[in-house]
Amino acid sequence: MSEIPAHLPHRYPFLLVDRILEREPGVRVVAEKLVTNGEPYLQGHFQDRPLVPGALLLEMLAQAGGFLEADSLHGSAIFLAGVQDARFRAPAFPGDRLRLEVKAAGAFGGIMKLNGTVSCEGRELCTASLLVKRP
Amino acid sequence: MSDLKLRVKDMIIERLKLEGMTPDQIDDGAPLFGDGLGLDSIDALELVLGIEQVFGVKIEDEAAGMKAFKSVQALTDFIAEHAKI
Numbered sequence: 468m469s470e471i472p473a474h475l476p477h478r479y480p481f482l483l484v485d486r487i488l489e490r491e492p493g494v495r496v497v498a499e500k501l502v503t504n505g506e507p508y509l510q511g512h513f514q515d516r517p518l519v520p521g522a523l524l525l526e527m528l529a530q531a532g533g534f535l536e537a538d539s540l541h542g543s544a545i546f547l548a549g550v551q552d553a554r555f556r557a558p559a560f561p562g563d564r565l566r567l568e569v570k571a572a573g574a575f576g577g578i579m580k581l582n583g584t585v586s587c588e589g590r591e592l593c594t595a596s597l598l599v600k601r602p
Numbered sequence: 603m604s605d606l607k608l609r610v611k612d613m614i615i616e617r618l619k620l621e622g623m624t625p626d627q628i629d630d631g632a633p634l635f636g637d638g639l640g641l642d643s644i645d646a647l648e649l650v651l652g653i654e655q656v657f658g659v660k661i662e663d664e665a666a667g668m669k670a671f672k673s674v675q676a677l678t679d680f681i682a683e684h685a686k687i
Contacts, residue, residue: 549644575650576643576664598644 474539475530480507483527484534484567492537498567500527502559509561519559524593525550528583531567532599535581540602548578549598556591563587569597577601607678609656614674617652618645630675638673646671653677659684 471484489497502519509517529547533540559565565585572580579601585593603611603625611625614634618641632638635646649671650661659681661667670680 573647573651573654575647575661575667578643578647580647580651598647 474536475533476540476542476544477530481526482530483523484530487534488566490534492535493571494535495570496531496534496568498527498531498534498569500565500567502561502563502565504561506561517561519563521553521555521593524555524559524565524585525553525583525595525597527565527567528569528581528585528593528595529597529599532569532579532581532583532597535569535571535579536601543602545579545602546600547597548600551596551598553593553595555593559585559587559592565592572596574601604678606682607674610674610678610681613652613656614639614649617648628674631673633673634671634677641671653681657681657685 471487472478472482475482475484483500484498485501486499487496488499489495504517508520508523512518512520533545565587567583567585569581569583572582574580577600579599581597581599583595583597584591607630608625611628614620614628615623615625628639635641646667650667653659653661661670670677
């Protein structure tokens with residue numbers, strides 16, 4: 468989808484959002500990431516049992532959160548400033564279609580708080596609150 | 603200490619996880635940011651969310667924040683002025 472690289476500065480192999488399903492800027496975004504066997508980090512995480520690192524699930528939520536901004540980020544990233552209450556309930560595997568849902572919880576002084584959930588086929592894999600510094 | 607001021611201090615301690623700190627250790631007149639409690643911009647957002655949740659008072663923008671976050675006394679006055687009780 469061409470709107471994604473136009474909006475986010477991230478590129479292969481670190482662009483971790485494939486599709487935007489729902490988007491209400493400033494309020495809520497639902498995005499999607501298909502995990503494939505070709506993901507470079509799966510080669511070593513782990514050789515015998517590939518699974519998505521939990522830290523990358525947080526990164527996926529942060530990237531989805533970039534679409535809460537109404538305008539394109541024009542090459543500048545939003546920066547992760549904090550992670551709160553992260554819970555990893557189940558791993559994500561190659562072949563999983565991940566649903567990334569982020570809701571804006573508030574903003575002040577250039578910092579925004581997001582509540583995020585990564586789920587797969589209705590199962591919650593990860594929940595966390597992210598603090599991001601806006602451009 | 604006024605009841606509201608105590609509740610404001612309790613909210614600050616709880617929201618910012620200032621573990622081990624008691625309300626009477628927070629100086630009423632000391633600035634919340636910088637030299638006083640030494641809070642940063644992430645703490646500011648947490649306080650804005652906490653004030654809205656606990657007291658139903660919105661801090662709309664940075665100008666309002668500058669005024670409210672001068673000290674615990676200033677914040678207590680701000681909440682008293684804007685709370686719809």
